Amino acid sequence: MLKRSRFEMRFTPYQQRLYGYAVAMTGDRDSARDLLHDCVARAAAAHNRPADEPAFRAWLFTIMRNLWIDQVRASQRRTLAIEALSDAALDMPVALESVAVNAFAVRQAFELLSHDHREVLALVDISGFTYQEAAHLLGVPSGTIMSRISRARQVLAKLLADDEPTIVSLSRATREK
Structure with a gap:
Protein backbone atom coordinates (compact mmCIF):
# COMPACT_ATOMS: atom_id res chain seq x y z
CA MET A 1 0.00 0.00 0.00
CA LEU A 2 1.32 3.44 -0.91
CA LYS A 3 1.93 5.88 1.87
CA ARG A 4 0.21 9.26 1.51
CA SER A 5 2.49 12.25 1.18
CA ARG A 6 2.57 14.95 3.83
CA PHE A 7 1.11 17.41 1.33
CA GLU A 8 -1.76 15.06 0.50
CA MET A 9 -2.57 14.59 4.19
CA ARG A 10 -2.60 18.36 4.72
CA PHE A 11 -4.57 19.08 1.55
CA THR A 12 -7.32 16.43 1.87
CA PRO A 13 -9.36 18.18 4.62
CA THR A 26 -16.82 29.12 -12.23
CA GLY A 27 -20.50 28.22 -12.14
CA ASP A 28 -19.60 24.94 -13.81
CA ARG A 29 -18.59 21.63 -12.21
CA ASP A 30 -16.21 20.62 -15.02
CA SER A 31 -14.44 23.97 -14.94
CA ALA A 32 -14.35 23.74 -11.15
CA ARG A 33 -12.64 20.33 -11.31
CA ASP A 34 -10.07 21.75 -13.72
CA LEU A 35 -9.50 24.73 -11.44
CA LEU A 36 -9.12 22.44 -8.40
CA HIS A 37 -6.64 20.31 -10.33
CA ASP A 38 -4.60 23.38 -11.27
CA CYS A 39 -4.68 24.54 -7.65
CA VAL A 40 -3.44 21.16 -6.38
CA ALA A 41 -0.68 21.09 -8.98
CA ARG A 42 0.45 24.63 -8.12
CA ALA A 43 0.35 23.99 -4.37
CA ALA A 44 2.08 20.61 -4.60
CA ALA A 45 4.89 22.13 -6.67
CA ALA A 46 5.46 24.99 -4.23
CA HIS A 47 8.70 24.91 -2.29
CA ASN A 48 7.58 27.02 0.64
CA ARG A 49 4.26 26.07 2.15
CA PRO A 50 2.86 27.73 5.27
CA ALA A 51 3.53 25.68 8.38
CA ASP A 52 0.44 26.43 10.47
CA GLU A 53 -2.94 25.13 9.31
CA PRO A 54 -4.92 28.41 9.16
CA ALA A 55 -2.21 29.97 6.99
CA PHE A 56 -2.00 26.81 4.86
CA ARG A 57 -5.78 26.86 4.28
CA ALA A 58 -5.75 30.56 3.37
CA TRP A 59 -2.78 29.94 1.08
CA LEU A 60 -4.67 27.20 -0.81
CA PHE A 61 -7.71 29.42 -1.30
CA THR A 62 -5.48 32.29 -2.44
CA ILE A 63 -3.84 30.04 -5.02
CA MET A 64 -7.26 29.03 -6.32
CA ARG A 65 -8.50 32.61 -6.43
CA ASN A 66 -5.38 33.77 -8.29
CA LEU A 67 -5.69 30.93 -10.80
CA TRP A 68 -9.34 31.88 -11.38
CA ILE A 69 -8.43 35.54 -11.88
CA ASP A 70 -5.76 34.52 -14.40
CA GLN A 71 -8.31 32.40 -16.28
CA VAL A 72 -10.87 35.22 -16.34
CA ARG A 73 -8.29 37.70 -17.60
CA ALA A 74 -7.14 35.32 -20.31
CA SER A 75 -10.75 34.72 -21.34
CA GLN A 76 -11.39 38.47 -21.50
CA ARG A 77 -8.31 38.98 -23.67
CA ARG A 78 -9.46 36.21 -26.02
CA THR A 79 -12.96 37.70 -26.18
CA LEU A 80 -11.60 41.17 -26.96
CA ALA A 81 -9.34 39.76 -29.65
CA ILE A 82 -12.20 37.83 -31.21
CA GLU A 83 -14.46 40.89 -31.08
CA ALA A 84 -11.76 43.02 -32.68
CA LEU A 85 -11.31 40.48 -35.45
CA SER A 86 -15.09 40.24 -35.93
CA ASP A 87 -15.47 44.03 -36.09
CA ALA A 88 -12.65 44.27 -38.59
CA ALA A 89 -14.23 41.54 -40.71
CA LEU A 90 -17.60 43.30 -40.71
CA ASP A 91 -16.18 46.72 -41.46
CA MET A 92 -13.82 45.70 -44.23
CA PRO A 93 -13.32 42.25 -45.71
CA VAL A 94 -9.86 43.39 -46.79
CA ALA A 95 -9.04 44.30 -43.18
CA LEU A 96 -9.45 40.68 -42.10
CA GLU A 97 -6.94 39.59 -44.70
CA SER A 98 -4.55 42.26 -43.47
CA ASP A 116 14.55 33.41 -23.36
CA HIS A 117 12.90 36.15 -25.39
CA ARG A 118 9.97 33.96 -26.45
CA GLU A 119 9.49 32.80 -22.87
CA VAL A 120 9.46 36.27 -21.33
CA LEU A 121 7.18 37.71 -24.04
CA ALA A 122 4.81 34.77 -23.64
CA LEU A 123 4.60 35.32 -19.89
CA VAL A 124 4.29 39.11 -19.83
CA ASP A 125 2.76 40.18 -23.15
CA ILE A 126 0.65 37.14 -23.98
CA SER A 127 -0.26 35.62 -20.60
CA GLY A 128 -0.50 38.92 -18.73
CA PHE A 129 1.91 38.24 -15.88
CA THR A 130 3.48 41.24 -14.19
CA TYR A 131 7.25 41.63 -14.28
CA GLN A 132 7.38 40.53 -10.63
CA GLU A 133 5.28 37.43 -11.31
CA ALA A 134 7.35 36.51 -14.35
CA ALA A 135 10.54 37.00 -12.35
CA HIS A 136 9.20 34.74 -9.63
CA LEU A 137 8.12 32.10 -12.15
CA LEU A 138 11.49 32.10 -13.91
CA GLY A 139 13.55 32.47 -10.75
CA VAL A 140 15.36 35.59 -11.92
CA PRO A 141 15.43 39.20 -10.65
CA SER A 142 12.71 41.51 -11.97
CA GLY A 143 15.42 43.67 -13.54
CA THR A 144 16.37 40.71 -15.71
CA ILE A 145 12.75 40.41 -16.84
CA MET A 146 12.63 44.12 -17.68
CA SER A 147 15.82 43.97 -19.75
CA ARG A 148 14.77 40.76 -21.52
CA ILE A 149 11.37 42.24 -22.36
CA SER A 150 12.99 45.38 -23.70
CA ARG A 151 15.48 43.48 -25.85
CA ALA A 152 12.86 40.99 -27.03
CA ARG A 153 10.50 43.77 -28.11
CA GLN A 154 13.33 45.54 -29.94
CA VAL A 155 14.33 42.37 -31.78
CA LEU A 156 10.69 41.61 -32.61
CA ALA A 157 10.14 45.15 -33.91
CA LYS A 158 13.30 44.91 -36.04
CA LEU A 159 12.19 41.56 -37.46
CA LEU A 160 8.77 42.97 -38.29
CA ALA A 161 10.25 46.11 -39.88
CA ASP A 162 12.56 44.07 -42.12
CA ASP A 163 11.47 44.29 -45.76
CA GLU A 164 12.96 40.91 -46.61
CA PRO A 165 10.59 38.04 -45.75
CA THR A 166 12.14 35.29 -43.67
CA ILE A 167 11.04 31.68 -44.01
CA VAL A 168 10.68 29.91 -40.70
CA SER A 169 10.90 26.15 -40.47
CA LEU A 170 7.69 24.47 -39.35
CA SER A 171 9.69 22.46 -36.85
CA ARG A 172 11.41 24.39 -34.10
CA ALA A 173 13.59 21.33 -33.45
CA THR A 174 15.46 21.73 -36.73
CA ARG A 175 16.33 25.35 -35.88
CA GLU A 176 17.41 24.78 -32.24
CA LYS A 177 19.83 21.87 -32.67
Missing part, protein backbone atom coordinates in the same frame (compact mmCIF):
# COMPACT_ATOMS: atom_id res chain seq x y z
CA TYR A 14 -9.74 21.25 2.39
CA GLN A 15 -10.44 19.50 -0.90
CA GLN A 16 -14.26 19.62 -0.72
CA ARG A 17 -14.30 23.25 0.42
CA LEU A 18 -11.91 24.21 -2.37
CA TYR A 19 -14.09 22.39 -4.87
CA GLY A 20 -17.17 24.22 -3.58
CA TYR A 21 -15.34 27.52 -3.86
CA ALA A 22 -14.32 26.64 -7.42
CA VAL A 23 -17.91 25.76 -8.36
CA ALA A 24 -19.08 29.07 -6.90
CA MET A 25 -16.52 31.01 -8.94
CA VAL A 99 -5.02 41.12 -39.86
CA ALA A 100 -4.31 37.53 -40.88
CA VAL A 101 -1.18 38.53 -42.78
CA ASN A 102 0.02 40.64 -39.84
CA ALA A 103 -0.71 37.85 -37.37
CA PHE A 104 1.26 35.44 -39.55
CA ALA A 105 4.18 37.89 -39.75
CA VAL A 106 4.19 38.35 -35.97
CA ARG A 107 4.06 34.58 -35.46
CA GLN A 108 6.99 34.05 -37.81
CA ALA A 109 9.03 36.81 -36.16
CA PHE A 110 8.19 35.41 -32.71
CA GLU A 111 9.51 32.00 -33.76
CA LEU A 112 12.85 33.58 -34.70
CA LEU A 113 13.39 34.96 -31.19
CA SER A 114 15.66 33.18 -28.72
CA HIS A 115 14.06 30.86 -26.17
Whole structure:
Protein backbone atom coordinates (compact mmCIF):
# COMPACT_ATOMS: atom_id res chain seq x y z
CA MET A 1 0.00 0.00 0.00
CA LEU A 2 1.32 3.44 -0.91
CA LYS A 3 1.93 5.88 1.87
CA ARG A 4 0.21 9.26 1.51
CA SER A 5 2.49 12.25 1.18
CA ARG A 6 2.57 14.95 3.83
CA PHE A 7 1.11 17.41 1.33
CA GLU A 8 -1.76 15.06 0.50
CA MET A 9 -2.57 14.59 4.19
CA ARG A 10 -2.60 18.36 4.72
CA PHE A 11 -4.57 19.08 1.55
CA THR A 12 -7.32 16.43 1.87
CA PRO A 13 -9.36 18.18 4.62
CA TYR A 14 -9.74 21.25 2.39
CA GLN A 15 -10.44 19.50 -0.90
CA GLN A 16 -14.26 19.62 -0.72
CA ARG A 17 -14.30 23.25 0.42
CA LEU A 18 -11.91 24.21 -2.37
CA TYR A 19 -14.09 22.39 -4.87
CA GLY A 20 -17.17 24.22 -3.58
CA TYR A 21 -15.34 27.52 -3.86
CA ALA A 22 -14.32 26.64 -7.42
CA VAL A 23 -17.91 25.76 -8.36
CA ALA A 24 -19.08 29.07 -6.90
CA MET A 25 -16.52 31.01 -8.94
CA THR A 26 -16.82 29.12 -12.23
CA GLY A 27 -20.50 28.22 -12.14
CA ASP A 28 -19.60 24.94 -13.81
CA ARG A 29 -18.59 21.63 -12.21
CA ASP A 30 -16.21 20.62 -15.02
CA SER A 31 -14.44 23.97 -14.94
CA ALA A 32 -14.35 23.74 -11.15
CA ARG A 33 -12.64 20.33 -11.31
CA ASP A 34 -10.07 21.75 -13.72
CA LEU A 35 -9.50 24.73 -11.44
CA LEU A 36 -9.12 22.44 -8.40
CA HIS A 37 -6.64 20.31 -10.33
CA ASP A 38 -4.60 23.38 -11.27
CA CYS A 39 -4.68 24.54 -7.65
CA VAL A 40 -3.44 21.16 -6.38
CA ALA A 41 -0.68 21.09 -8.98
CA ARG A 42 0.45 24.63 -8.12
CA ALA A 43 0.35 23.99 -4.37
CA ALA A 44 2.08 20.61 -4.60
CA ALA A 45 4.89 22.13 -6.67
CA ALA A 46 5.46 24.99 -4.23
CA HIS A 47 8.70 24.91 -2.29
CA ASN A 48 7.58 27.02 0.64
CA ARG A 49 4.26 26.07 2.15
CA PRO A 50 2.86 27.73 5.27
CA ALA A 51 3.53 25.68 8.38
CA ASP A 52 0.44 26.43 10.47
CA GLU A 53 -2.94 25.13 9.31
CA PRO A 54 -4.92 28.41 9.16
CA ALA A 55 -2.21 29.97 6.99
CA PHE A 56 -2.00 26.81 4.86
CA ARG A 57 -5.78 26.86 4.28
CA ALA A 58 -5.75 30.56 3.37
CA TRP A 59 -2.78 29.94 1.08
CA LEU A 60 -4.67 27.20 -0.81
CA PHE A 61 -7.71 29.42 -1.30
CA THR A 62 -5.48 32.29 -2.44
CA ILE A 63 -3.84 30.04 -5.02
CA MET A 64 -7.26 29.03 -6.32
CA ARG A 65 -8.50 32.61 -6.43
CA ASN A 66 -5.38 33.77 -8.29
CA LEU A 67 -5.69 30.93 -10.80
CA TRP A 68 -9.34 31.88 -11.38
CA ILE A 69 -8.43 35.54 -11.88
CA ASP A 70 -5.76 34.52 -14.40
CA GLN A 71 -8.31 32.40 -16.28
CA VAL A 72 -10.87 35.22 -16.34
CA ARG A 73 -8.29 37.70 -17.60
CA ALA A 74 -7.14 35.32 -20.31
CA SER A 75 -10.75 34.72 -21.34
CA GLN A 76 -11.39 38.47 -21.50
CA ARG A 77 -8.31 38.98 -23.67
CA ARG A 78 -9.46 36.21 -26.02
CA THR A 79 -12.96 37.70 -26.18
CA LEU A 80 -11.60 41.17 -26.96
CA ALA A 81 -9.34 39.76 -29.65
CA ILE A 82 -12.20 37.83 -31.21
CA GLU A 83 -14.46 40.89 -31.08
CA ALA A 84 -11.76 43.02 -32.68
CA LEU A 85 -11.31 40.48 -35.45
CA SER A 86 -15.09 40.24 -35.93
CA ASP A 87 -15.47 44.03 -36.09
CA ALA A 88 -12.65 44.27 -38.59
CA ALA A 89 -14.23 41.54 -40.71
CA LEU A 90 -17.60 43.30 -40.71
CA ASP A 91 -16.18 46.72 -41.46
CA MET A 92 -13.82 45.70 -44.23
CA PRO A 93 -13.32 42.25 -45.71
CA VAL A 94 -9.86 43.39 -46.79
CA ALA A 95 -9.04 44.30 -43.18
CA LEU A 96 -9.45 40.68 -42.10
CA GLU A 97 -6.94 39.59 -44.70
CA SER A 98 -4.55 42.26 -43.47
CA VAL A 99 -5.02 41.12 -39.86
CA ALA A 100 -4.31 37.53 -40.88
CA VAL A 101 -1.18 38.53 -42.78
CA ASN A 102 0.02 40.64 -39.84
CA ALA A 103 -0.71 37.85 -37.37
CA PHE A 104 1.26 35.44 -39.55
CA ALA A 105 4.18 37.89 -39.75
CA VAL A 106 4.19 38.35 -35.97
CA ARG A 107 4.06 34.58 -35.46
CA GLN A 108 6.99 34.05 -37.81
CA ALA A 109 9.03 36.81 -36.16
CA PHE A 110 8.19 35.41 -32.71
CA GLU A 111 9.51 32.00 -33.76
CA LEU A 112 12.85 33.58 -34.70
CA LEU A 113 13.39 34.96 -31.19
CA SER A 114 15.66 33.18 -28.72
CA HIS A 115 14.06 30.86 -26.17
CA ASP A 116 14.55 33.41 -23.36
CA HIS A 117 12.90 36.15 -25.39
CA ARG A 118 9.97 33.96 -26.45
CA GLU A 119 9.49 32.80 -22.87
CA VAL A 120 9.46 36.27 -21.33
CA LEU A 121 7.18 37.71 -24.04
CA ALA A 122 4.81 34.77 -23.64
CA LEU A 123 4.60 35.32 -19.89
CA VAL A 124 4.29 39.11 -19.83
CA ASP A 125 2.76 40.18 -23.15
CA ILE A 126 0.65 37.14 -23.98
CA SER A 127 -0.26 35.62 -20.60
CA GLY A 128 -0.50 38.92 -18.73
CA PHE A 129 1.91 38.24 -15.88
CA THR A 130 3.48 41.24 -14.19
CA TYR A 131 7.25 41.63 -14.28
CA GLN A 132 7.38 40.53 -10.63
CA GLU A 133 5.28 37.43 -11.31
CA ALA A 134 7.35 36.51 -14.35
CA ALA A 135 10.54 37.00 -12.35
CA HIS A 136 9.20 34.74 -9.63
CA LEU A 137 8.12 32.10 -12.15
CA LEU A 138 11.49 32.10 -13.91
CA GLY A 139 13.55 32.47 -10.75
CA VAL A 140 15.36 35.59 -11.92
CA PRO A 141 15.43 39.20 -10.65
CA SER A 142 12.71 41.51 -11.97
CA GLY A 143 15.42 43.67 -13.54
CA THR A 144 16.37 40.71 -15.71
CA ILE A 145 12.75 40.41 -16.84
CA MET A 146 12.63 44.12 -17.68
CA SER A 147 15.82 43.97 -19.75
CA ARG A 148 14.77 40.76 -21.52
CA ILE A 149 11.37 42.24 -22.36
CA SER A 150 12.99 45.38 -23.70
CA ARG A 151 15.48 43.48 -25.85
CA ALA A 152 12.86 40.99 -27.03
CA ARG A 153 10.50 43.77 -28.11
CA GLN A 154 13.33 45.54 -29.94
CA VAL A 155 14.33 42.37 -31.78
CA LEU A 156 10.69 41.61 -32.61
CA ALA A 157 10.14 45.15 -33.91
CA LYS A 158 13.30 44.91 -36.04
CA LEU A 159 12.19 41.56 -37.46
CA LEU A 160 8.77 42.97 -38.29
CA ALA A 161 10.25 46.11 -39.88
CA ASP A 162 12.56 44.07 -42.12
CA ASP A 163 11.47 44.29 -45.76
CA GLU A 164 12.96 40.91 -46.61
CA PRO A 165 10.59 38.04 -45.75
CA THR A 166 12.14 35.29 -43.67
CA ILE A 167 11.04 31.68 -44.01
CA VAL A 168 10.68 29.91 -40.70
CA SER A 169 10.90 26.15 -40.47
CA LEU A 170 7.69 24.47 -39.35
CA SER A 171 9.69 22.46 -36.85
CA ARG A 172 11.41 24.39 -34.10
CA ALA A 173 13.59 21.33 -33.45
CA THR A 174 15.46 21.73 -36.73
CA ARG A 175 16.33 25.35 -35.88
CA GLU A 176 17.41 24.78 -32.24
CA LYS A 177 19.83 21.87 -32.67
